[in-house]
Amino acid sequence: MSNKFQKFLSYYKPYMGLFLSDMFFALIAAGISLVYPLIVRYVTNDLLVHYEISEVMHTIIKLSFLMIGLAILELVCNFYIAYQGHVMGAKMEYDMRNDIFEHYQKLSFNFYDNQKTGQLMSRITNDLFDITELCHHGPEDIVISIIKFVGAFIILININLPITLIVFAFIPIMFIFAYHMKNKMNHAFRKNRERIAEINAQIEDNLSGIRVVKSFASENKEMDKFHDGNRRFVESKRNSYWQMATFHSGLGFFTSLINVAVIVGGAVLMANKIIALSDLLTFLLYINNIIEPVRKLINFTEQFQNGITGFDRFMEIMDIQPDIIDKKDAVSIKDVKGKIEFREVSFRYNDTKTDVFRNIDLKVESGDYLALVGSSGVGKTTLCSLIPRFYEVNSGKILLDGTDIRNIKLRSLRKNIGIVQQDVYLFTGTVLDNIRYGKLEATDEEIIEAAKNANAHEFIMELPDGYNTYIGQRGVKLSGGQKQRLSIARVFLKNPPILIFDEATSALDNESEKVVQESLEKLAKNRTTFVIAHRLSTIRNAKNIIVLTEDGIKERGTHTELLNQNGIYAGLYKLTQGAEKNLA
Template identity: 70%
Template sequence: MNNRTKKFFSFYKPYMGLFLLDMFCAFIVAGITLVNPLIIRYITNTVLPDYNSNDAVTIIARLGLIMLGLAVIQFVCNYFVTYKGHMMGAYMEYDMRNELFEHYQKLSFNFYDNQKTGQLMSRITNDLFDITELCHHGPEDVVISFIKITGAFVILLNVNPWLTLVVFAFIPIMVLFAMFIRKKMHAAFKRNRERVAEINAQVEDNLSGIRVVKSFANEELEIEHFKMGNDRFVNSKRSSYLNMANFHAGLGFFISLLNIAVIIGGAAFISKDTINMADLITFLLYINNLIEPVQKLINFTEQFQNGITGFNRFMDILEIEPDIIDSKGAIELVNPKGDIEFSDVAFKYQDTINEVFRNINLKVKAGEYMALVGSSGVGKTTMCSLIPRFYETTSGEIKIDGINIRDIQLKSLRKNIGVVQQDVYLFAGTVIDNIRYGKLEATREQVIEAAKNANAHDFIMELPDGYDTYIGQRGIKLSGGQKQRLSIARVFLKDPSILIFDEATSALDNESEKIVQESLEKLAKNRTTFVIAHRLTTIRNAKHIIVLTEDGIKEQGTHEELLKKGGIYSKLYTMTK
């Protein structure tokens, strides 16, 4: 048993009692189905010919009561299987979804840089639903089918061995046929999963950028792109349905042959007085009973292909080990001063050859205001992203208060670092929920105080419901400056020792920039602060400015000192004035 198989069965463990009871009920349902034709055979073969009318009616009435009792038991068992069995599958899906979502939270930026959000969403929704159907219906369908087929074989063997052998000669042929088609179906269903994930990713990408689409009047282009993806999906469906049609039609044909064989063979045996009409009726009843388990096996094959394909996609993600984790013996970072040191730091992205930058050597004292400039693409944002370990250094080390950040617990490291980005992300919800994201246990008074510090309180109070106003997906109901001030309030509430401002005002108009800049300066007071600057006029008062290139730090000093050098900074400043 390989690791994936063990993992699959491990999800049954918490619900083993429910699973066994479900299987027991399925066993009872299958058993009752086998008993009813025997009662009919007994009535036609024994009761009607051998008993007088009064006795026959009495026996038939008793048998009727027995069949009624069996019907009630079958009803209860079917109810349990349908309700509780499905709930067991839902619980297992719940566990899988939780585990997958928790794993998503552990994976680093490197993983998300190479993934499409829609495909990740598909793995946690569509794929897991198919796994649930397999977890519940799979074992149940196999058990019922096995009992019915085996039971029917044993019973019919006692009725007439030769006709039984004729009937069951078709079963191995059906199995071989199913095995032949199964491999093709597996490949087709896997392609379906990939196509559905691609469509999800395309829809997510389009809807997230719908304002860009409309601003460029490119609706027709997007429709055409979607049509191409949808065409690929239809083509993959065509292949899977072709194999499914072969499967269903082929097995349906075998079932028709089975009925023909029983009728012709039974008639021949009756003509030779080998069996009687009651036995032939019994055979036909069991043939009808055999159709259902064959159909269940068909369904199981489809469920198996869908479920296993989904489970393999589930495990593909789960088996990706987080590349940034706590080291053994990692310590908690408590109330750091904020001294930061880069020593020979270099970085390159996974699957790339060239380094983004190298030879970064830098010491930043606690409370210092550090501005980081350089041409586009030299890695300013990436360099700052190394401090909270959003990415891992390729070589060299970074220390906070003399402690290597790899020796600090990730959670406590990131709790002590506040990031204000140019592209603000606000969650769908209220104003107070978004600010409180910086400190989940914060009181309303603390949230309001943070908003005041971020110059956000006044505009919040003008909203329809104040702090309880719903701001829409990504804060779509707010202006850029308002969103930025909410993100700053969030960091005020977090109260970190180290700050990173990633071009936080570059996308704002002059009026909003001035308000936000005041908030940022208030936030930066007495904190170690890294400012990634797009407009160099906003960092003229910085006591320490460094100029970053692919080869490391080329210049550093104050605004005036760097201008006097007439080097890279001077050229950048002249270009952005």
């Protein structure tokens, strides 16, 4: 808990000047509010009783200018508190949002395999919203409340002790009531956040797959699912509103009881000539100065629950340590040749007990073209994902040019590896932006050259705005073959010595496949290349083909050698040949 609190306080440090000035103006505003009832008491108790009318008018004019001055000063203080205080809160929210986004970038595939995008988005948006209010209003409300509360108590106890004790006898009861409600409200607000995160995840899932939804005419099913999630959110909100209604109505009830106690007690004391009417009037005016800080402090518990619940969810992510990080003595690599060696490598996912594969021994020389084949689920993609350390090996090691990849800085390692996947991801933006992702400092000329190498230049020039054409989210305005060629252009621009082709043509039609295959072969020239093949016809010319099974590597050789063995590869080849003939 202390670490969490220290982490929360650390976000104030860059804005300490702004924070202290906000507290200073809050202090002045609180002090001013204590002055007005004293002026009323002075006018009714002294001025109107002991002075002539001419002196009274003269003094009232002076007091009016004093009160106008105080009102203007209070205006300035409240404006500063409302504006600069909120700006400070927004800046702290900005820092937290940057921190959690940067932390997301550090987490490995293992983390994302078990998360929903909408849930992660909720933690970086909704969960941080109330933290802004807590960062700003929390300390400010506490300072104002303490000043008003203590100030009013000191003033009132000097006016009349018995009524003061009557008023303040209710305060502990109010705080006990607030404490009782705290846990219930905390639980309710946390449930709200979980439910809205579920809705965000559902919306993200639906909108990302809207084409699938429409192709299956499943709009009604999706709406039913959404209505169900939305209904559960309303139920959780209903519970939180019940707790809030109990809290606020209870607080109002205690306020009314205090007013009743002051009126009754004051009337009794006046009847016994113990208190003057002016003092009773002062008490009634000061009740607001007592109740408001109590209300603020108790409201702060609600605000605290909102904010701290969001901060708890923020810290849940921040406390997750990246499982793949640079060693302290990790080195950057230069002049990479691309020799890859697997030594007794085994791997299993974090949430499973069985190995995906084990005891993989494999040597790939610089510039070699290696094809990986095997049935679905044997770990072809996972094996290649170990090379850039998207996942970490459970045992054994992988060497790059004789150096264990765990001793190489992640950024340096991944800069030297290019990946072309079956499921191409293009960012919202232009063609130029997406190709430039391969080398952010590239010139337009370098980008065009990369596009030409990827056989993409011609179709790009036919687009409405050429390289400046907006391609929509995930490149929705392009065909599968066009998107694939842009991803290849991106890797051409990166110009890495090691390539991984993850079933890069399996989702394309024959015409597109031919163009893309030509681009891939051009890209692979003189580079160490790993090809995960779905269509075995695309790897006939590979000098080294590896057949992977659940038990590891079972067959190695060229296309012809493996066919002659009449083993697993031959069986897979016959199956794919039959499937391709049926498609034809």
